[in-house]
Amino acid sequence: MVELIFLGTGGGRFVMITQRRRTGGIRILSEDLNLHLDPGPGALIHSIDMNLDPQKINAIFVSHSHPDHVNDAEVLVEAMSHGARSRRGTLVASRSVIHGNDICEQSISNYHQEMLERIIEASADKRFRLGDLDFKVTRAVHSDPDTVGFRVKTDDYGEFAYTSDSEYFDGIEQYYEGVRLLILCVLRPSGKPWKGHMTTDDAVKIIKGSKPEMAIITHFGMQMLYRSWREAKHIEEETGVPTRAAVDGMKITFNEEIKVNLPRRQMDLGSFIS
Numbered sequence: 198m199v200e201l202i203f204l205g206t207g208g209g210r211f212v213m214i215t216q217r218r219r220t221g222g223i224r225i226l227s228e229d230l231n232l233h234l235d236p237g238p239g240a241l242i243h244s245i246d247m248n249l250d251p252q253k254i255n256a257i258f259v260s261h262s263h264p265d266h267v268n269d270a271e272v273l274v275e276a277m278s279h280g281a282r283s284r285r286g287t288l289v290a291s292r293s294v295i296h297g298n299d300i301c302e303q304s305i306s307n308y309h310q311e312m313l314e315r316i317i318e319a320s321a322d323k324r325f326r327l328g329d330l331d332f333k334v335t336r337a338v339h340s341d342p343d344t345v346g347f348r349v350k351t352d353d354y355g356e357f358a359y360t361s362d363s364e365y366f367d368g369i370e371q372y373y374e375g376v377r378l379l380i381l382c383v384l385r386p387s388g389k390p391w392k393g394h395m396t397t398d399d400a401v402k403i404i405k406g407s408k409p410e411m412a413i414i415t416h417f418g419m420q421m422l423y424r425s426w427r428e429a430k431h432i433e434e435e436t437g438v439p440t441r442a443a444v445d446g447m448k449i450t451f452n453e454e455i456k457v458n459l460p461r462r463q464m465d466l467g468s469f470i471s
């Protein structure tokens with residue numbers, strides 16, 4: 198079984214700096230892996246808060262160099278290496294994060310990269326196995342030109358995927374064809390396009406083209422915050438694919454079934470039903 202825990206469901210600058218939604222990324226737990234995906238601001242504190250010991254992490258995945266995806270990566274590297282006492286864990290990250298590019302500077306220092314056992318540079322179409330999961334890097338089109346998404350294959354229960362920040366481009370659906378669960382970073386609602394990002398309309402096209410068993414929308418910008426549930430409904434009506442709007446603290450268990458468990462706290466539930 199794989200478990201996915203949403204430590205954050207906010208995205209973009211304004212949601213991040215106001216923390217109207219958390220921006221801690223997603224923890225993915227399998228038999229062999231304790232993986233943190235896109236540790237934005239709050240990844241460390243919400244891990245501790247949710248009893249997900251950051252020192253147990255053995256892989257950190259970073260899709261690109263924007264702070265809402267990478268901000269807490271260095272402190273998680275310190276946790277993963279048990280306070281830099283040993284070289285431990287794997288970093289899988291875009292070229293921009295590891296080396297920098299013309300637009301973004303390197304976002305994990307050489308000092309921190311020295312604490313890692315292994316570094317994998319993630320570029321589109323690359324495949325590798327880590328622990329008990331197989332990964333394929335997917336393409337994204339975003340203001341950091343090295344941005345990538347990830348597709349994850351379990352041995353027994355098929356695949357799930359995460360788009361990261363991307364605008365719609367010809368052929369994006371092909372990267373996600375055949376996955377059972379598709380997590381899309383949908384910053385903007387229907388009819389409100391923004392370069393480099395996805396709207397609900399783009400999500401509809403991608404879901405129609407890739408036909409997952411279930412879709413989850415997350416990484417909401419300000420305009421999505423109070424209508425994410427309605428936008429998810431709209432996607433579901435357009436595509437026929439069950440679609441949920443993620444909330445902070447939400448957990449998904451992924452095995453024969455894909456089960457969404459909402460957090461008990463009323464505050465979080467409130468943002469789901471509004």
Ligand SMILES: [Zn+2]
Pocket residue numbers: 208209263265266362416
């Ligand atoms: Zn983002």
Ligand SMILES: [Zn+2]
Pocket residue numbers: 261263339362
């Ligand atoms: Zn971004």
